[in-house]
Amino acid sequence: xxxxxxxxxxxxxxxxxxxxxxxxxxxxxxxxxxxxxxxxxxxxxxxxxxxxxxxxxxxxxxxxxxxxxxxxxxxxxxxxxxxxxxxxxxxxxxxxxxxxxxxxxxxxxxxxxxxxxxxxxxxxxxxxxxxxxxxxxxxxxxxxxxxxxxxxxxxxxxxxxxxxxxxxxxxxxxxxxxxxxxxxxxxxxxxxxxxxxxxxxxxxxxxxxxxxxxxxxxxxxxxxxxxxxxxxxxxxxxxxxxxxxxxxxxxxxxxxxxxxxxxxxxxxxxxx
Amino acid sequence: xxxxxxxxxxxxxxxxxxxxxxxxxxxxxxxxxxxxxxxxxxxxxxxxxxxxxxxxxxxxxxxxxxxxxxxxxxxxxxxxxxxxxxxxxxxxxxxxxxxxxxxxxxxxxxxxxxxxxxxxxxxxxxxxxxxxxxxxxxxxxxxxxxxxxxxxxxxxxxxxxxxxxxxxxxxxxxxxxxxxxxxxxxxxxxxxxxxxxxxxxxxxxxxxxxxxxxxxxxxxxxxxxxxxxxxxxxxxxxxxxxxxxxxxxxxxxxxxxxxxxxxxxxxxxxxx
Numbered sequence: 388x389x390x391x392x393x394x395x396x397x398x399x400x401x402x403x404x405x406x407x408x409x410x411x412x413x414x415x416x417x418x419x420x421x422x423x424x425x426x427x428x429x430x431x432x433x434x435x436x437x438x439x440x441x442x443x444x445x446x447x448x449x450x451x452x453x454x455x456x457x458x459x460x461x462x463x464x465x466x467x468x469x470x471x472x473x474x475x476x477x478x479x480x481x482x483x484x485x486x487x488x489x490x491x492x493x494x495x496x497x498x499x500x501x502x503x504x505x506x507x508x509x510x511x512x513x514x515x516x517x518x519x520x521x522x523x524x525x526x527x528x529x530x531x532x533x534x535x536x537x538x539x540x541x542x543x544x545x546x547x548x549x550x551x552x553x554x555x556x557x558x559x560x561x562x563x564x565x566x567x568x569x570x571x572x573x574x575x576x577x578x579x580x581x582x583x584x585x586x587x588x589x590x591x592x593x594x595x596x597x598x599x600x601x602x603x604x605x606x607x608x609x610x611x612x613x614x615x616x617x618x619x620x621x622x623x624x625x626x627x628x629x630x631x632x633x634x635x636x637x638x639x640x641x642x643x644x645x646x647x648x649x650x651x652x653x654x655x656x657x658x659x
Numbered sequence: 660x661x662x663x664x665x666x667x668x669x670x671x672x673x674x675x676x677x678x679x680x681x682x683x684x685x686x687x688x689x690x691x692x693x694x695x696x697x698x699x700x701x702x703x704x705x706x707x708x709x710x711x712x713x714x715x716x717x718x719x720x721x722x723x724x725x726x727x728x729x730x731x732x733x734x735x736x737x738x739x740x741x742x743x744x745x746x747x748x749x750x751x752x753x754x755x756x757x758x759x760x761x762x763x764x765x766x767x768x769x770x771x772x773x774x775x776x777x778x779x780x781x782x783x784x785x786x787x788x789x790x791x792x793x794x795x796x797x798x799x800x801x802x803x804x805x806x807x808x809x810x811x812x813x814x815x816x817x818x819x820x821x822x823x824x825x826x827x828x829x830x831x832x833x834x835x836x837x838x839x840x841x842x843x844x845x846x847x848x849x850x851x852x853x854x855x856x857x858x859x860x861x862x863x864x865x866x867x868x869x870x871x872x873x874x875x876x877x878x879x880x881x882x883x884x885x886x887x888x889x890x891x892x893x894x895x896x897x898x899x900x901x902x903x904x905x906x907x908x909x910x911x912x913x914x915x916x917x918x919x920x921x922x923x924x925x926x927x928x929x930x931x
Binding site: 409411447449450452453455456459460463481483484485486487488489490491493494496497501502510511512513514515516517518532535536537538539540541542543544546547548549553556557560597 | 681722724728731760762768769773782784786787788789804807809810811813814815816818819869
């Protein structure tokens with residue numbers, strides 16, 4: 388998917404919401420557990436109920452791998468369902484991969500080509516040649532970890548490298564990589580005040596912003612400092628939406644939570 | 660597996676060799692492609708031919724994920740085969756994972772508990788709470804990326820944070836994490852001269868050392884600077900061993916390459 392198409396969708400749906408699919412069998416409604424593929428059935432119901440309110444879906448790969456073969460099968464079914472029924476949504480493999488070149492190439496092939504995701508999250512620690520293999524796929528996007536939403540972000544990401552925080556160094560350096568126009572970045576909503584300076588370094592890039600909701604980040608703060616002329620934000624909510632209810636009405640409850648966020652987003656878009 | 664048992668095995672086999680299983684269907688002998696599970700058949704043959712020469716095996720998870728469901732199935736069969744037939748070998752899931760706490764916990768469960776690997780490689784960028792979930796499994800090991808063997812290592816890992824290279828900051832900081840005695844570290848053989856200073860920070864920890872062979876690192880240099888009283892090294896070779904021949908005799912050829920390395924290792928152990 389091109390960035391232009393994504394921006395069009397944002398304006399059409401008046402939403403820059405990404406729904407995170409972190410499916411834990413201990414948290415989904417009990418009645419689904421008798422289905423042949425409870426994870427897929429859960430995802431399908433959530434997607435059907437929210438697709439008009441969200442522009443992106445982000446399966447969290449760990450939650451699929453935790454169920455082995457069945458999990459991988461549910462992942463394939465989920466991405467196929469999204470690509471076939473809702474080709475207008477932007478899909479993110481939240482995988483946080485990154486390895487030496489020939490290995491990154493295999494991960495890139497798996498997620499961007501075979502599974503057909505539009506994008507994948509990647510960790511920057513191993514540098515340029517660990518990230519560029521992901522960037523070589525046309526109209527696909529690599530979402531590089533910059534400043535994450537967790538407490539551990541302060542261990543290394545905010546440490547100063549030659550007077551500049553490591554996450555800023557990651558932003559600066561990655562701009563020089565091949566096909567860097569296909570880069571997006573992860574910046575946690577729990578650190579919204581950092582967005583002003585981040586926008587000085589990458590004024591136009593899309594940011595995937597986790598941490599609104601369950602982790603405590605504020606949507607209005609993120610938009611205040613992070614929004615660009617072409618929006619430039621995908622705000623992720625996982626647990627706050629998908630586990631809104633554990634009863635039979637879970638999909639309806641998820642849609643209500645998604646609607647709340649979409650309405651806030653529509654108001655922000657109208658005001659800008 | 661306990662570290663003590665691993666050390667015992669090293670002395671018993673006179674080897675600290677780890678065989679990396681990076682199985683690419685384009686590189687394995689053609690006659691295997693007609694098998695129902697060519698990846699597993701290849702791994703099985705390599706393992707059977709080299710198990711007396713190696714103390715560890717390291718399936719590279721990317722190379723399994725690249726084949727989707729079939730790849731995951733081959734991964735399960737490979738780790739089950741190792742755990743059942745050769746329980747004395749140390750197994751490494753080369754996955755380079757790392758995410759916020761609840762997600763890292765899912766990856767840890769998948770690889771250390773369900774698949775039953777002895778260890779997993781983890782990226783440090785997201786800090787303490789992204790790594791500790793892996794460290795909470797008894798007698799399991801977390802192999803943290805410190806200084807990798809690729810060119811991109813110079814992008815961030817060797818940059819100075821408050822006067823100290825980032826990879827040293829990672830070593831120092833991680834020593835304070837819960838269950839840090841279960842940490843090992845990745846240090847590339849292509850940067851053997853860095854090992855002296857690394858040993859000042861982590862005098863006893865085991866290092867997983869990729870990059871000998873195909874990537875150009877030297878075994879004797881690595882041992883000169885990196886070996887401890889209890890060896891403290893696992894030297895990985897992937898392509899140099901498993902693709903020694905693409906003919907029917909591939910397993911025999913792999914064993915010959917493994918034997919060469921094992922003999923060098925036996926000589927080094929005898930000299931120390």
